[in-house]
Amino acid sequence: MFKLNENYLKLPGSYLFSTIGKKVNAYSAAHPDKKVIRLGIGDVTQPLAPVIVEAMHKAVDEMGKAETFHGYAPELGYEFLRNAIAENDYKARGCSITADEIFISDGAKCDSSNIQEIFSLDNRIAVCDPVYPVYVDSNVMAGRTGTYNKEQETWSDVIYMPCTADNDFTPELPEEVPDLIYLCFPNNPTGSAITKARLQEWVDYANKVGAVILYDAAYEAYISEADVPHSIYECEGARTCAIELRSFSKNAGFTGVRLGFTVIPKELKCGETMLHSLWARRHGTKYNGAPYIVQRAGEAVYSQEGREQLKEQVAYYMKNASYIYNGLKEAGYTVSGGVNAPYIWLKTPKGMSGWEFFDYLLEQANVVGTPGSGFGPNGEGYFRLTAFGTYENTVEAVNRIKALRM
Amino acid sequence: MFKLNENYLKLPGSYLFSTIGKKVNAYSAAHPDKKVIRLGIGDVTQPLAPVIVEAMHKAVDEMGKAETFHGYAPELGYEFLRNAIAENDYKARGCSITADEIFISDGAKCDSSNIQEIFSLDNRIAVCDPVYPVYVDSNVMAGRTGTYNKEQETWSDVIYMPCTADNDFTPELPEEVPDLIYLCFPNNPTGSAITKARLQEWVDYANKVGAVILYDAAYEAYISEADVPHSIYECEGARTCAIELRSFSKNAGFTGVRLGFTVIPKELKCGETMLHSLWARRHGTKYNGAPYIVQRAGEAVYSQEGREQLKEQVAYYMKNASYIYNGLKEAGYTVSGGVNAPYIWLKTPKGMSGWEFFDYLLEQANVVGTPGSGFGPNGEGYFRLTAFGTYENTVEAVNRIKALRM
Numbered sequence: 001m002f003k004l005n006e007n008y009l010k011l012p013g014s015y016l017f018s019t020i021g022k023k024v025n026a027y028s029a030a031h032p033d034k035k036v037i038r039l040g041i042g043d044v045t046q047p048l049a050p051v052i053v054e055a056m057h058k059a060v061d062e063m064g065k066a067e068t069f070h071g072y073a074p075e076l077g078y079e080f081l082r083n084a085i086a087e088n089d090y091k092a093r094g095c096s097i098t099a100d101e102i103f104i105s106d107g108a109k110c111d112s113s114n115i116q117e118i119f120s121l122d123n124r125i126a127v128c129d130p131v132y133p134v135y136v137d138s139n140v141m142a143g144r145t146g147t148y149n150k151e152q153e154t155w156s157d158v159i160y161m162p163c164t165a166d167n168d169f170t171p172e173l174p175e176e177v178p179d180l181i182y183l184c185f186p187n188n189p190t191g192s193a194i195t196k197a198r199l200q201e202w203v204d205y206a207n208k209v210g211a212v213i214l215y216d217a218a219y220e221a222y223i224s225e226a227d228v229p230h231s232i233y234e235c236e237g238a239r240t241c242a243i244e245l246r247s248f249s250k251n252a253g254f255t256g257v258r259l260g261f262t263v264i265p266k267e268l269k270c271g272e273t274m275l276h277s278l279w280a281r282r283h284g285t286k287y288n289g290a291p292y293i294v295q296r297a298g299e300a301v302y303s304q305e306g307r308e309q310l311k312e313q314v315a316y317y318m319k320n321a322s323y324i325y326n327g328l329k330e331a332g333y334t335v336s337g338g339v340n341a342p343y344i345w346l347k348t349p350k351g352m353s354g355w356e357f358f359d360y361l362l363e364q365a366n367v368v369g370t371p372g373s374g375f376g377p378n379g380e381g382y383f384r385l386t387a388f389g390t391y392e393n394t395v396e397a398v399n400r401i402k403a404l405r406m
Numbered sequence: 407m408f409k410l411n412e413n414y415l416k417l418p419g420s421y422l423f424s425t426i427g428k429k430v431n432a433y434s435a436a437h438p439d440k441k442v443i444r445l446g447i448g449d450v451t452q453p454l455a456p457v458i459v460e461a462m463h464k465a466v467d468e469m470g471k472a473e474t475f476h477g478y479a480p481e482l483g484y485e486f487l488r489n490a491i492a493e494n495d496y497k498a499r500g501c502s503i504t505a506d507e508i509f510i511s512d513g514a515k516c517d518s519s520n521i522q523e524i525f526s527l528d529n530r531i532a533v534c535d536p537v538y539p540v541y542v543d544s545n546v547m548a549g550r551t552g553t554y555n556k557e558q559e560t561w562s563d564v565i566y567m568p569c570t571a572d573n574d575f576t577p578e579l580p581e582e583v584p585d586l587i588y589l590c591f592p593n594n595p596t597g598s599a600i601t602k603a604r605l606q607e608w609v610d611y612a613n614k615v616g617a618v619i620l621y622d623a624a625y626e627a628y629i630s631e632a633d634v635p636h637s638i639y640e641c642e643g644a645r646t647c648a649i650e651l652r653s654f655s656k657n658a659g660f661t662g663v664r665l666g667f668t669v670i671p672k673e674l675k676c677g678e679t680m681l682h683s684l685w686a687r688r689h690g691t692k693y694n695g696a697p698y699i700v701q702r703a704g705e706a707v708y709s710q711e712g713r714e715q716l717k718e719q720v721a722y723y724m725k726n727a728s729y730i731y732n733g734l735k736e737a738g739y740t741v742s743g744g745v746n747a748p749y750i751w752l753k754t755p756k757g758m759s760g761w762e763f764f765d766y767l768l769e770q771a772n773v774v775g776t777p778g779s780g781f782g783p784n785g786e787g788y789f790r791l792t793a794f795g796t797y798e799n800t801v802e803a804v805n806r807i808k809a810l811r812m
Contacts, residue, residue, distance in 0.1 A: 001616030002585035003526035004676045008684045018481065018690055043477035053470035056699070057463060063662065064459035066796075071449035071661040075424065106512055106664075106694070113692040117547065120409035137691045141523065179408035210407030255477040256469065256698045258512075270410045278414045284424055285543045286519040288512070291700060292662045293462070390472075 007143045012150070016133050016374040017041050023358075024368050031366075037397040039324075039385045040368040042188065042342070044253040046316060046390075048297075049309035052252065055300035059293040073289030075280065077104025077261070081295045084302040085261060089246070095233035097263055101276065103283055104298075106290050107260040108218045108247035112182075113138035114286075115214055115243060115262065118278040119180060126159035126178035128171050130189055130372055130379030132216070135182045153377045162378045163190060169336065169345070170194050173201070177209045183232075184216035186223060189375045189384040190345040191337015196229045203232065206241035212268070212275070213242040218260075221251030221314050222321075223340045239265040243275070250342065250388075252301045252310055259290055259298045317342050320394040321387035327398035331405075342387040345372070357383050365400040413549045418556070422539050422780040423447050429764075430774050443803040445730075445791045446774040448594065448748070450659040452722060452796075454703075455715035458658065461706035465699040479695030482686065483510025483667070487701045490708040491667060495652070501639035507671050507682065509689055510704075512696050514624045514653035514666040518588075519544035520692075521620055521649060521668065524684040525586060532565035532584035534577050536595055536778055536785030538622070541588040559783045568784045569596060575742060575751070576600050579607070583615045589638075590622035592629060595781045595790040596751040597743015599634045605641050612647040618674070618681070619648040624666075627657030627720050628727075629746045645671040649681070656748065656794075658707045658716055665696055665704045723748050726800040727793035733804035734791075737811075748793040751778070763789050771806040 020040050028036055062068035082099040090097035105111050113134050121144055127135050139145050146157030159178045161171035169192035185194040206213045215232040223230055232242045244263040248254035264276045300306045325338040334347035348357040354371025361367045372382030426446050434442055468474035488505040496503035511517050519540050527550050533541050545551050552563030565584045567577035575598035591600040612619045621638040629636055638648045650669040654660035670682045706712045731744040740753040754763040760777025767773045778788030
């Protein structure tokens with residue numbers, strides 16, 4: 001008789017954003033007259049930039065003609081895209097990453113949940129608290145996290161690194177030594193950034209203790225300050241300890257297009273074995289590449305026109321971020337983030353829990369945000385708003401919140 | 407100090423088609439004047455049908471306008487596509503599968519390698535021999551297959567079900583009881599089909615012993631005979647024991663577009679737990695949906711025009727299949743497959759091994775096929791040719807092979 005992967009049964013509740021979706025749908029169904037504004041999930045609202053639309057049309061036409069039809073993609077992704085990434089995201093920033101160290105995928109969510117598969121189940125993971133839930137949940141499913149403590153909402157075998165107002169929402173080096181360290185900067189959910197000097201400390205630490213840093217840089221396009229690194233490979237020594245995960249979802253609005261990539265330097269080894277080889281083997285066996293059309297769309301992101309059009313798009317969202325940040329601050333809220341990231345992290349008023357404030361905002365202001373506790377115990381008492389709405393909706397949402405006079 | 411997933415290190419050699427690719431590239435580099443014809447990997451060559459191209463252009467335009475832009479897709483896939491599948495692939499064939507039992511993905515390769523994640527590592531798998539390598543390799547990576555015997559090219563904990571000329575390349579019920587049974591019909595690599603009566607025996611067996619059948623029906627569009635089922639849900643009782651995996655790669659030429667789906671009936675349970683819930687959780691945590699544009703392309707496959715255009719495309723490849731089948735038979739080869747599947751399975755001449763024949767064909771006829779041994783020990787002495795080339799190349803390849811006068 002077959003049996004299930006029992007690790008799945010250990011997972012508490014369902015995926016955070018599924019829960020939010022269900023709550024919002026239920027509210028909307030009960031109140032069809034109310035205009036709900038969603039600043040919860042980090043989904044973009046601006047349409048694809050013209051240069052990307054053009055590139056996709058061209059690629060669709062190619063797929064419709066025998067001479068230019070494309071079947072299975074090369075395993076690591078098309079060279080035209082990997083070259084554009086190596087050139088623009090790395091070489092241009094002084095990082096020595098080559099095209100053949102880049103693996104094209106259908107997004108950073110998939111990569112960040114799949115990457116743990118190439119590591120031993122005995123490995124100990126360290127995550128920030130609060131944290132993007134996918135890192136932990138994918139490790140729970142694999143059986144790497146031990147037992148769940150319902151009271152504390154923590155896993156026995158996970159090292160939690162609190163990110164609180166006291167440390168500017170960037171973690172301290174952990175006391176217990178981890179094997180795999182998940183870092184995400186600019187951070188989801190807190191919107192905090194890390195300086196190059198602080199990140200260098202992490203790289204030095206990882207090299208010293210023999211840990212791998214899984215560095216999620218999905219929000220790098222939102223960096224506005226000079227001392228904040230866009231890539232972990234700006235730090236010395238990162239080639240021997242870091243894997244970087246990148247996304248086109250937020251810099252180019254590809255949440256519904258699906259494209260991302262993972263960088264594994266060939267110097268990153270366990271004994272004689274390159275992690276690059278293991279990930280290549282996983283790609284070859286468990287994946288079949290991103291669509292040709294989508295990879296051409298990704299290439300257009302790096303064209304001169306693409307970079308100009310997307311700079312505007314990022315600026316649009318960052319104008320929202322400023323509006324939220326300043327509006328809530330004026331209204332007396334304690335806020336952070338929003339400067340190098342499209343997320344605003346606010347302290348819930350009057351000691352409300354995150355879910356209490358979620359329900360309150362949904363019902364009183366018809367605004368959807370994300371309870372900080374959904375990202376981990378140290379997120380309790382906080383709340384995330386995203387800057388990915390339209391400007392009009394963002395203004396209206398902030399004004400409605402201000403009108404509540406909490 | 408971090409450690410690797412040691413199961414990866416147990417994998418012998420690299421993924422079959424990577425090895426073939428490398429051999430062919432090396433040959434082409436050394437002989438740039440030779441025109442190599444590839445009938446090895448099952449990649450299609452016909453362009454996307456006009457109705458699909460049109461649907462994709464329309465979807466690209468939608469993505470370029472704020473009013474019709476689509477961000478993250480619904481977790482199980484868009485309803486328009488799931489409804490079209492439920493209606494055309496299931497209801498029209500008398501199978502009771504509903505839209506909410508269908509999970510849209512980026513292809514059957516990913517699904518067939520990922521599906522094992524929701525099962526216990528203690529579960530025993532049974533596979534046909536020869537077999538599509540992904541089923542076994544994904545289980546090796548997970549740690550479910552025991553130790554590898556280099557001599558026999560088998561894993562200690564895998565139940566192999568020989569598919570040979572003696573049983574018409576369809577497996578007998580195994581002596582040892584498995585938990586998970588991988589079946590692929592029409593079959594890759596042998597091109598064999600299974601009758602509804604034979605498949606019903608498997609469904610009855612699985613229900614009796616408490617096993618799950620993972621039924622890969624990626625090639626169902628090529629079925630030409632009346633007593634061959636297009637879906638396992640044509641069999642009584644399949645809703646309590648079978649998961650079906652489907653692809654758009656071969657019926658609509660989507661190898662470079664990436665779309666597939668998995669069906670998990672809600673009656674398929676372990677105790678009280680629906681497998682549907684576990685797969686939904688995996689989708690929610692480790693996946694982020696197929697692109698909107700690609701899902702619209704999938705919808706077009708089911709339109710009246712789409713079905714007509716794709717019927718022609720399938721007929722084109724099946725004309726190739728007949729040409730290969732008849733040509734090789736005339737030349738004295740022992741051949742099978744090619745009637746309900748786009749693969750021709752031939753016995754290598756003069757007792758050559760599969761790789762010997764591979765090298766021989768590559769060097770003497772500049773034709774690429776796939777050695778049967780790459781699919782498992784019982785594939786030794788056989789060779790696979792695909793019907794997915796252009797008609798002109800297929801004719802030329804067959805004529806070159808005939809000219810060898812083996």
